Amino acid sequence: MGARPGLRPHCGTRDAERGIGPRLDSSSQSSIDNRQSTIVHGWLFDLYPMRGGMVLWIVDEAGESHRLTEAFEPVFYATGARRDLAALGRALAADGLARPLGPARRREFWTGAMIDVLAFALGDPEAQPRLLRRIATFTTVTFFDCDLPLALQYAHHRKVFPVARVTATRDARGRLLDLAAADSPWEIEYEHPPLRRMALACQGDELGRGVPTGTLRVLEVRAGDEVVRLDEGDPGALIAELNRLLRRHDPHILFTQYGDAYLVPTLLLLARRAGIPLELDRDAIRRRIRLRGHSYFSYGRILYQAPFYPCFGRWHIDAKNSFLLRETRMQGLVELSRLSKIPVQKMARTSPGSAISGMQLDRALDEGILVPWKKGEPERWKSAWDLFVADKGGLVYQPLTGLHQGVAEIDFASMYPAMMVRHNISPETVGCACCAGDAAARVPEIGIPVCRRREGLVTRTLRPILARRAEYKARRKAAAGERREVYDQRQTALKWILVTCFGYLGYRNARFGRIEAHEAVTAWSREKLIQAREVCEAHGFRVLHAIVDSLWIRKDGATEEELAMLCRRIQAKVGIPIALEGVYKWIAFLPSRVSPRVPVVNRYLGAFANGETKVRGIDLRRSDTPPLVAEAQGRMIALLAEAPDAAGYRARVPAVLDVLAEYALRLWEGQARLEDLTITKSVSKKPEEYRHDTLSALAAKQLARKGIAVHPGEAVRYVIQRDGAADKAARVRPLELLGDDAAYDAAKYVDLLVRAAETVLAPCGYDAAKLHRYLDLIRRQETESRTLSSSGVRREG
DNA sequence: CATTCGCGGGG
DNA sequence: GTGTACGCGAATG
Numbered sequence: 001m002g003a004r005p006g007l008r009p010h011c012g013t014r015d016a017e018r019g020i021g022p023r024l025d026s027s028s029q030s031s032i033d034n035r036q037s038t039i040v041h042g043w044l045f046d047l048y049p050m051r052g053g054m055v056l057w058i059v060d061e062a063g064e065s066h067r068l069t070e071a072f073e074p075v076f077y078a079t080g081a082r083r084d085l086a087a088l089g090r091a092l093a094a095d096g097l098a099r100p101l102g103p104a105r106r107r108e109f110w111t112g113a114m115i116d117v118l119a120f121a122l123g124d125p126e127a128q129p130r131l132l133r134r135i136a137t138f139t140t141v142t143f144f145d146c147d148l149p150l151a152l153q154y155a156h157h158r159k160v161f162p163v164a165r166v167t168a169t170r171d172a173r174g175r176l177l178d179l180a181a182a183d184s185p186w187e188i189e190y191e192h193p194p195l196r197r198m199a200l201a202c203q204g205d206e207l208g209r210g211v212p213t214g215t216l217r218v219l220e221v222r223a224g225d226e227v228v229r230l231d232e233g234d235p236g237a238l239i240a241e242l243n244r245l246l247r248r249h250d251p252h253i254l255f256t257q258y259g260d261a262y263l264v265p266t267l268l269l270l271a272r273r274a275g276i277p278l279e280l281d282r283d284a285i286r287r288r289i290r291l292r293g294h295s296y297f298s299y300g301r302i303l304y305q306a307p308f309y310p311c312f313g314r315w316h317i318d319a320k321n322s323f324l325l326r327e328t329r330m331q332g333l334v335e336l337s338r339l340s341k342i343p344v345q346k347m348a349r350t351s352p353g354s355a356i357s358g359m360q361l362d363r364a365l366d367e368g369i370l371v372p373w374k375k376g377e378p379e380r381w382k383s384a385w386d387l388f389v390a391d392k393g394g395l396v397y398q399p400l401t402g403l404h405q406g407v408a409e410i411d412f413a414s415m416y417p418a419m420m421v422r423h424n425i426s427p428e429t430v431g432c433a434c435c436a437g438d439a440a441a442r443v444p445e446i447g448i449p450v451c452r453r454r455e456g457l458v459t460r461t462l463r464p465i466l467a468r469r470a471e472y473k474a475r476r477k478a479a480a481g482e483r484r485e486v487y488d489q490r491q492t493a494l495k496w497i498l499v500t501c502f503g504y505l506g507y508r509n510a511r512f513g514r515i516e517a518h519e520a521v522t523a524w525s526r527e528k529l530i531q532a533r534e535v536c537e538a539h540g541f542r543v544l545h546a547i548v549d550s551l552w553i554r555k556d557g558a559t560e561e562e563l564a565m566l567c568r569r570i571q572a573k574v575g576i577p578i579a580l581e582g583v584y585k586w587i588a589f590l591p592s593r594v595s596p597r598v599p600v601v602n603r604y605l606g607a608f609a610n611g612e613t614k615v616r617g618i619d620l621r622r623s624d625t626p627p628l629v630a631e632a633q634g635r636m637i638a639l640l641a642e643a644p645d646a647a648g649y650r651a652r653v654p655a656v657l658d659v660l661a662e663y664a665l666r667l668w669e670g671q672a673r674l675e676d677l678t679i680t681k682s683v684s685k686k687p688e689e690y691r692h693d694t695l696s697a698l699a700a701k702q703l704a705r706k707g708i709a710v711h712p713g714e715a716v717r718y719v720i721q722r723d724g725a726a727d728k729a730a731r732v733r734p735l736e737l738l739g740d741d742a743a744y745d746a747a748k749y750v751d752l753l754v755r756a757a758e759t760v761l762a763p764c765g766y767d768a769a770k771l772h773r774y775l776d777l778i779r780r781q782e783t784e785s786r787t788l789s790s791s792g793v794r795r796e797g
Numbered sequence: 798c799a800t801t802c803g804c805g806g807g808g
Numbered sequence: 809g810t811g812t813a814c815g816c817g818a819a820t821g
Contacts, residue, residue, distance in 0.1 A: 681802090798821100
């Protein structure tokens with residue numbers, strides 16, 4: 001039995017015969033000759049399923065948008081007993097969900113063997129969730145390709161991808177007749193379409209949360225050079241004016257801050273109240289206003305996900321709800337969208353893991369591999385998780401605490417992905433039977449064999465990404481200005497893929513994840529770090545510290561050439577590129593604050609020879625440190641970074657103390673700005689569920705009383721007003737309930753400041769008590785000088 | 798003291 | 809509709 005023609009997804013004119021085509025048609029030009037065709041050149045802007053088919057948006061050179069439709073029947077496969085398959089076919093036909101297409105022969109993922117399957121066509125792509133619920137009852141049948149993202153499936157079938165350069169032929173009713181991509185997603189040099197942007201901002205959106213109540217004081221609309229401020233006063237007028245602006249500028253992208261959580265639902269509520277439809281979309285859809293998102297547990301913390309408000313025919317991009325936009329900007333977003341076949345607007349709201357998954361699925365489809373049905377949750381944000389995994393599986397040495405000089409740091413570049421490629425680590429290659437007898441194929445420590453004959457899917461996906469990122473980095477080096485920025489954003493996007501691909505391998509819900517593969521990576525990484533350490537020591541270097549893929553080493557009089565040579569030696573031994581991160585003028589590995597004799601792995605600060613600093617794990621790096629404290633600590637470290645060595649570090653202690661005094665005085669004198677004192681912490685539960693009255697719990701409770709919901713996973717922002725006050729409500733005030741003239745607890749903030757200074761000065765023997773004594777002295781001097789000079793000249797810091 | 802709570806990557 | 813972890817540091821009770 002061979003693969004038959006006719007198993008391709010069904011498209012185009014055939015469907016019109018079956019009556020699917022007309023349902024797609026939203027135009028009223030039925031009198032025009034349907035056979036009249038037009039050619040559109042442009043970029044594939046967006047694609048999504050709608051009413052029995054796919055809607056495609058193409059933006060042409062002039063920035064005009066074209067809506068095209070095509071009927072589309074995704075194909076999926078099943079295998080099982082003949083009788084079960086027959087029953088399945090009857091059931092799906094009876095429900096009008098899908099129809100059998102006939103037998104096919106495809107490649108099974110785990111074994112790589114060709115197997116016989118039965119192909120089905122899903123009548124309506126939008127019915128995919130219903131299909132999955134229905135086929136879940138057929139427990140004796142195995143399904144493949146049934147839950148693939150529809151845009152990806154369609155894009156793969158049509159050999160196009162998001163933001164591809166395309167040429168399309170359409171009939172007079174907007175139905176797609178032909179579509180061809182003019183470039184490849186792997187093209188390095190490509191241009192974005194000319195997209196018009198509009199930014200919406202409102203007073204209140206900086207809170208980014210709370211149940212949108214449908215109140216909005218001012219809406220600010222920016223498009224081109226125009227800035228329009230709309231007052232809510234009369235919601236009807238506001239919505240009408242916004243609609244007018246949308247029509248006039250006809251933006252492709254709507255940028256918001258907290259648009260998903262707040263602005264868009266608020267506008268929709270206003271529009272509903274005014275009885276005027278809000279024209280955010282270019283397509284005719286019925287919008288539901290969902291106000292409640294959901295909190296969920298993922299990788300050790302509670303996260304909150306606001307409802308999504310995508311636009312149809314436009315991209316709504318909520319800058320505050322897009323990790324990838326924040327990290328990689330538009331160039332990175334589009335780069336990942338092209339490679340993963342996840343449309344840009346969706347890409348903006350998903351994680352790097354989804355992009356990896358898309359790339360793997362795309363490759364599987366390209367190679368005719370059956371994709372196993374992955375029941376359960378799709379992946380979520382997992383930024384915090386990789387850290388955890390690295391700590392758990394990677395090898396970590398205890399640092400030699402204290403202040404050091406002449407230390408070099410060498411890092412394996414993209415260690416995990418590089419190893420996955422080098423050792424062919426993929427779910428279907430780890431533990432393979434065919435290489436069980438091959439001792440060289442075994443994972444260290446664990447002893448599991450890894451296939452040496454067949455390259456794994458994960459490996460095949462990763463290899464070109466590593467190469468592509470290297471290419472972007474090389475071009476970035478040679479480029480300048482805007483082009484340089486383009487390459488940088490794209491390579492950053494790919495870096496995120498590389499950083500998360502390993503975590504994704506061990507993620508229980510990853511489609512191509514497997515814990516043994518994950519363990520193989522960490523086992524090899526431990527071996528490589530040990531080998532690197534041995535090479536270092538063999539060359540007379542002392543290893544002060546090492547974490548997973550980085551080593552801090554020292555040898556008197558070692559030159560850069562010697563370090564470069566050392567890196568080559570290590571690379572030759574372990575087979576993974578390693579490079580000099582830099583030579584530190586000084587670096588301090590900090591001990592534990594709880595037990596000062598105990599080293600901790602990830603608390604250090606250092607200054608490179610080129611003046612740059614690198615700090616980990618200290619106040620500055622934490623998101624819950626108030627800006628004033630972070631700024632002060634940053635300035636202290638900047639001063640210390642001027643020191644050429646450890647002695648210079650110690651010599652700058654007085655200057656650091658001056659900074660401490662300067663900020664403390666500012667606090668005492670009531671000069672600090674409240675926004676610099678704001679503490680941001682996320683809450684992990686509902687306000688009433690807290691067992692301890694922590695400051696953030698108290699802040700959340702105050703907000704709740706005012707009717708502002710703080711969902712688990714959202715952040716509260718507050719200023720400490722009277723820490724430890726018997727009246728717990730007086731201790732803290734959330735930003736939303738703060739008057740402009742509100743007071744703050746200067747002593748408490750000085751405490752935090754002292755703690756930040758202590759972190760930096762501990763290597764010189766200072767502790768909090770000593771720093772407080774110093775500040776007491778300063779304060780006394782200050783009062784004295786005040787009494788002496790009536791003009792009250794301020795002491796210079 | 799025990800318990801609760803929040804944070805964190807790399808370049 | 810929604811599952812799993814670790815170590816540190818700080819704060820509460």
